[in-house]
Amino acid sequence: MKDNLLTPTSTSSSNGRMIIAISLTLFAFLIELYNGNTRILNLNNTILHKTFTNTTLLSFPSLTTITILLTLTLLLTLLLHIHRLQQTVSKSSIPGLPATPHAQFLFGHYGSLVHPSSHQTLFRSSATPSGITSLWGPGLKVCASVLKAEHVRLVLRHTPSRDFSSFVVRHGRKTLGKDSLVLIEGGKEWRRTRNVVQKAFTIGAIEGGRGAVGECAVAMVGWLMKMVSGEEQQRYCANGCNGHKCVQDTETGKDRNVVCLDVEYFFKLFSLDVFGRVTMDYDFECLKKATSIDNKANHHNNSKTTCTCFTSPPEAAAFEYLERDVGVRASPKNLLNPLIQCYWLPTKHNREYHANLKLVNTLMEGVIGLKLDEFLSRVRQRQLEPKQKQERGGDDDEEEEHNMITMMLRSVMEQYYQQPKDQQKQQQHHHQNNTSSSSSSCPFSSSSTTSFQESGNINNIIPTTTMTKSDRTQIINNVSHILHTLLVAGYETTAVSLSYTMYCLSKHPRCQDRACEEARRVLPTLNDNTKFDEDALPYCKAVIMETLRVHTPVIFTTRVSSKDLTLDTDDDGGMVTIPKETRFVIHPTMVHLDERNFDRAEEFLPERWVRWENGGWVDRDFEKEKKLAAGAASDEAATAASASTTPTPPPPSPLSDKYTKENAHADTISAANPQSFFAFSDGARNCIGRRLAIMEMTIFVAVLFRDMCVDLAEEGYELVKERRFVILAPNTLPIAFWKRDD
Numbered sequence: 001m002k003d004n005l006l007t008p009t010s011t012s013s014s015n016g017r018m019i020i021a022i023s024l025t026l027f028a029f030l031i032e033l034y035n036g037n038t039r040i041l042n043l044n045n046t047i048l049h050k051t052f053t054n055t056t057l058l059s060f061p062s063l064t065t066i067t068i069l070l071t072l073t074l075l076l077t078l079l080l081h082i083h084r085l086q087q088t089v090s091k092s093s094i095p096g097l098p099a100t101p102h103a104q105f106l107f108g109h110y111g112s113l114v115h116p117s118s119h120q121t122l123f124r125s126s127a128t129p130s131g132i133t134s135l136w137g138p139g140l141k142v143c144a145s146v147l148k149a150e151h152v153r154l155v156l157r158h159t160p161s162r163d164f165s166s167f168v169v170r171h172g173r174k175t176l177g178k179d180s181l182v183l184i185e186g187g188k189e190w191r192r193t194r195n196v197v198q199k200a201f202t203i204g205a206i207e208g209g210r211g212a213v214g215e216c217a218v219a220m221v222g223w224l225m226k227m228v229s230g231e232e233q234q235r236y237c238a239n240g241c242n243g244h245k246c247v248q249d250t251e252t253g254k255d256r257n258v259v260c261l262d263v264e265y266f267f268k269l270f271s272l273d274v275f276g277r278v279t280m281d282y283d284f285e286c287l288k289k290a291t292s293i294d295n296k297a298n299h300h301n302n303s304k305t306t307c308t309c310f311t312s313p314p315e316a317a318a319f320e321y322l323e324r325d326v327g328v329r330a331s332p333k334n335l336l337n338p339l340i341q342c343y344w345l346p347t348k349h350n351r352e353y354h355a356n357l358k359l360v361n362t363l364m365e366g367v368i369g370l371k372l373d374e375f376l377s378r379v380r381q382r383q384l385e386p387k388q389k390q391e392r393g394g395d396d397d398e399e400e401e402h403n404m405i406t407m408m409l410r411s412v413m414e415q416y417y418q419q420p421k422d423q424q425k426q427q428q429h430h431h432q433n434n435t436s437s438s439s440s441s442c443p444f445s446s447s448s449t450t451s452f453q454e455s456g457n458i459n460n461i462i463p464t465t466t467m468t469k470s471d472r473t474q475i476i477n478n479v480s481h482i483l484h485t486l487l488v489a490g491y492e493t494t495a496v497s498l499s500y501t502m503y504c505l506s507k508h509p510r511c512q513d514r515a516c517e518e519a520r521r522v523l524p525t526l527n528d529n530t531k532f533d534e535d536a537l538p539y540c541k542a543v544i545m546e547t548l549r550v551h552t553p554v555i556f557t558t559r560v561s562s563k564d565l566t567l568d569t570d571d572d573g574g575m576v577t578i579p580k581e582t583r584f585v586i587h588p589t590m591v592h593l594d595e596r597n598f599d600r601a602e603e604f605l606p607e608r609w610v611r612w613e614n615g616g617w618v619d620r621d622f623e624k625e626k627k628l629a630a631g632a633a634s635d636e637a638a639t640a641a642s643a644s645t646t647p648t649p650p651p652p653s654p655l656s657d658k659y660t661k662e663n664a665h666a667d668t669i670s671a672a673n674p675q676s677f678f679a680f681s682d683g684a685r686n687c688i689g690r691r692l693a694i695m696e697m698t699i700f701v702a703v704l705f706r707d708m709c710v711d712l713a714e715e716g717y718e719l720v721k722e723r724r725f726v727i728l729a730p731n732t733l734p735i736a737f738w739k740r741d742d
């Protein structure tokens, strides 16, 4: 293990000397004053002089004297305290681990944590050889960070408890509701809420959404094609906008029509449309509305190369506003700004906030209300059926209610009607007292004492008489909060990930060609009967996995350990015990880009996830390849066996011929270990939307690259990432799309 760096850093020791010097000077001044000897400070005849040289000081101190002495003593104590804190933060937060520099006495390493560029220094500079770092969190909480995949897995699987700043929780709850899944720290309350959502995110429900995702992807790519061909140009991009343009292909010298867009905005529309159709059984028509508004009035020509003349449909704009609002209000910059912290102040910001929240709530509640009516009418019908038929009806229910929103309604109602009456009343009362719909209580909150269990048949639980108005409001509200939470967790993450995919593929045209080959083979035609299946598109899926590995959108996640964890610090048997209650900060990008976890970690190589076999791409089996390689090393027939661990390259094709050398380099990469991949976190608290997100993005990549190509739209463009709350997103990302001519 490295030497322990427990010595204070040079900055903090010079700060310490300065503090001691100031304290001593103040102390000397105090003594001088008390002796009435103010002449050395030339204070004769000043108020201070009169105050202190008056007889009152020596006989009986005046109120002013006491106040001044007290203030000075307090100041002195404070300075000494700060000095002590400075000394503390310069040491390791966990005994046995090296100290990490750049800690600050008030916020610890928080300042460096929030700046993406500082992560590298922070997490790597002072880590043990196995990648463990000790940190100070805000308020000098003890923190640790781990880089080795094995350690990360252990931490994430050990406990689902997260630790949040109280500001994030406060503002998050205001918008997403008191029992928002993402904001509950852990424990039984989290488990109950998670179960409700989990019941809706079944494999069947997600697979049932493939058709809708395919349709949204085809609509978006179809629109891009029209833009490129100029069919839509007149309407959207006329009058000087450079969104649509004709450029010369550098390789062939031929003219090429392209459309250039700042992509994140479009992927947000796509992601919202998909979310609506898959989870709410509702079509927001965001893309359609955004692209069919005659935007000439909104036309602005401030971008040199990228078309920006679109207006967000109101729903998309409202979701976007609320998503950003939490980040703005919880930002450390605004913590002391009452105009931002107080929701009730009549400011422009607050008016906009309330209007957007109302718009979103009205929309959600309207959709849920309709679904609830449909569901109730089915249940009532069944209640009227003869008993025998009711008993057989269980299976039909399952089929009929395979959409997510109905399944959520079902779980919420089961919970609600399983509770004793007095608890239902209590919740309604609580709801009525909270005029803001977003702060109502939830039936599966901690106040509920009933166990969360399968009820068997919901037909027997729902009252046969009409549901009371307050029951209805309560149920709609709870489902609305769940949907809003899911939307916040899944909307921007997906759009940002798709944007990064465009960036990676622009930099790696050889991967575009391989994705195109696969898409054309698997999706020879695109029509109403096309079956979209991400599992049949392993290469496109590998492109998504590799993008998420290299550009992980969620910047970090936290866990609070519930027991001591012993981890190795180096290869020589060194160990460290990290005490319970330690807060772990896990930074997935740093883990993914660490050579300990992935071979040639900095390179973008989808081939680490898939191999060519029997005329198509298949997922690579890391464990099997590892065993084969290990067996081969000890075996006589080493050469023959090791050949089977090296993926067979695909046969040359007209598309990939151009990139023979690059492809050969990619095909020799060793298999990725899926257990070292943490873009969706791990353990019981992993991302609930992982499957949906991968399905949505894989299908989009296949549909797009089947017929189109992408490139960076601005020469010399450099990817700059900005932090938005917990997401790291590209600042701008201008991408040029064009139609493949091969």
Ligand code: HEM
Pocket: 162, 181, 182, 183, 194, 485, 486, 487, 489, 490, 491, 493, 494, 497, 553, 554, 557, 558, 678, 679, 680, 681, 682, 684, 685, 686, 687, 688, 689, 690, 692, 693
């Ligand atoms: C590329 C897209 C996505 C990425 C990279 C992503 C990533 C993550 C990560 C890293 C977490 C934190 C888990 C932790 O603290 O350990 C998370 C949580 C969560 N995600 Fe996702 N996510 C994505 C898409 C989605 C989608 C589409 C949905 C739903 C529609 C969703 C719903 C959630 C929810 C509800 C949680 C909170 C789970 C809990 O606290 O128990 N996510 N996600």
